[in-house]
Each structure stands twice: as structure tokens, then as C-alpha cells.
Amino acid sequence: MEFFEKAEVVRLRSHHDKYLLADDDKVGVYQDRNGTYKNAKWTVEIVAGADLIRLKSCYDKYLTASNMPFLLGATGKKVLQTLPARLNSSLGWEPIREGVQVRLRTRYGQFLRANGGLPPWRNSITHDVPQRTSTSNWVLWDVDLVQLRLTPPAPIITPNPLDAAMFESPSHSPPYADDASLSFHLRSPDLSTQNENLVESVSPVKDGRIIFYNVGDEHGDISKETDEKFFKFQGSSVYDLKEKLKEKTGYDDIVVCCRNPLDAKLYPLRLQLPPNNTDMHVVVTIPSHI
Numbered sequence: 001m002e003f004f005e006k007a008e009v010v011r012l013r014s015h016h017d018k019y020l021l022a023d024d025d026k027v028g029v030y031q032d033r034n035g036t037y038k039n040a041k042w043t044v045e046i047v048a049g050a051d052l053i054r055l056k057s058c059y060d061k062y063l064t065a066s067n068m069p070f071l072l073g074a075t076g077k078k079v080l081q082t083l084p085a086r087l088n089s090s091l092g093w094e095p096i097r098e099g100v101q102v103r104l105r106t107r108y109g110q111f112l113r114a115n116g117g118l119p120p121w122r123n124s125i126t127h128d129v130p131q132r133t134s135t136s137n138w139v140l141w142d143v144d145l146v147q148l149r150l151t152p153p154a155p156i157i158t159p160n161p162l163d164a165a166m167f168e169s170p171s172h173s174p175p176y177a178d179d180a181s182l183s184f185h186l187r188s189p190d191l192s193t194q195n196e197n198l199v200e201s202v203s204p205v206k207d208g209r210i211i212f213y214n215v216g217d218e219h220g221d222i223s224k225e226t227d228e229k230f231f232k233f234q235g236s237s238v239y240d241l242k243e244k245l246k247e248k249t250g251y252d253d254i255v256v257c258c259r260n261p262l263d264a265k266l267y268p269l270r271l272q273l274p275p276n277n278t279d280m281h282v283v284v285t286i287p288s289h290i
Contacts, residue, residue: 014114022057076126111139208234
């Protein structure tokens, strides 16, 4: 929760290495490997008096746990973009840390879930409780910090839980309190899930990676009006990346930094790039003498 209190805008990346996107129909949500779209950005709102957040899309609508089944006979329910007349508990998500990832839980115990498999499940988003070990990682999300919150979040009045009756039914949900998932755990990748679905788990080798970058001052402060830029990078070392960023920014004396997802602090990138051509978010800091 502390991380989200410092975040103004985030991207959410699923276990399938796909981003949570708001559909341009302004109703649905889905997954896509390209996180450069504006509809991959979600503005974080903090719910005062509760360990909950709301996520607002670029269309000014909230990520909503609806009460509508995704498919007849299936347990998963639709996740939508909505803007109700009154803010209700179907818009609230409780971040639960799981190592360096998070699970996002509704007020009635379901989790935001990125689905894999064949259509119509492929790239869909539901909220549900995983029933199988092979799909337990589908509710884990990596959080990419896009924009740091520069001012304390304005308090938002917590709604009456009864207002959410039209969206969710607690009678079909697991108990909210005393859930073992409230504990934080360090996790290593579960190799048993690697072959859970060949359609999803075997993806083509990526030709290069996307580098998202902002230019900040010596303290890493970034102007709120500055949009994050990006480019495709096919190098293999920190040195190559630094040289490319010199070319992109026009500065010769730079420090390439990454932001710690837990405390939002910057640290210089010195050793090596993440494996498997994973997309990266960096901040280019300029020493004060420039």
C-alpha cells in the first residue's frame, strides 16, 4: 500500500507479461504486450480510512469488479470501466504484497485476474479466486511506476458498502477477514506452472526491448507535464543503453537510474540489464553542473 501512496500513475503487468489496458470502447478491459499505449496508464486514487485504491483509466472511468459472469457457468466475473453516480465499493481494490508483486483484491475476496488459454479466455480480465495451482499466478501483477505523486493524495470519502449490492454479491464470496493472503511472502518462480498452457507460456523470442525513459534533475525529480518517452533497444549492456540515451537526450554526462518499486527511490543502473529482453522504465538524471 505504501508504494501506491507514492504513485500517481502506474502500469500493471500480468503473469503473462502483458499489460492491463482500458478498451477504447470505454467499457471493457483486456491484456496486451504493448504497454506504450496511453490506455495502459492507470491513475491511482487512495480511499481515505481504508487500505484501498481506485484505478482510473485514461477515459476517466474506474476499474470495476462487476457482478456479471464472464461466461455462463464460469466462476469468473467481468471487470469493466465504469463511472457510477456514487463511488461504491466495487471500485475499490486492496493491494496485497506478494514479494515484489501484488495481488489486487475486491472488498468481497476475489482477485483481479489476467486469463490465459484459448479464446474467449485469452487476454481477458476477470475477478475470481483461483481454484487450481496452475492458475494461482494469474492474480499476481508487476507494478510499473509511470509518475510519482508530488503532493499528498486528497482524501476520498469511503462509500457505504451497501451501495455495491448491484455489482457484487458477498453471499458467493469467501470470507474477507482472516485470509492467509494477508501475509507477505517472498516467492520464487514456480516451475510447475511453466507448461500450464502452451498457447500462453511459449511466446516468441522478443527482438529487442522497449525502453521507457524520463529526464530528471540530479535528484531524479521529473516535471509533471513531461510525458514518458520510449524507443526500441536491441543492445545487450548497460554501456550500450547509456550511449543510446545520450543520443536520445542530447546530454553527454548522464546517470541512468531505475526506480525501486517498493519505496520509489532511484538507484543507478550499473551491472546488467534484466534478462529475456524485458521492457524497462528508466530515469535519466543530469548532474547539476550541466
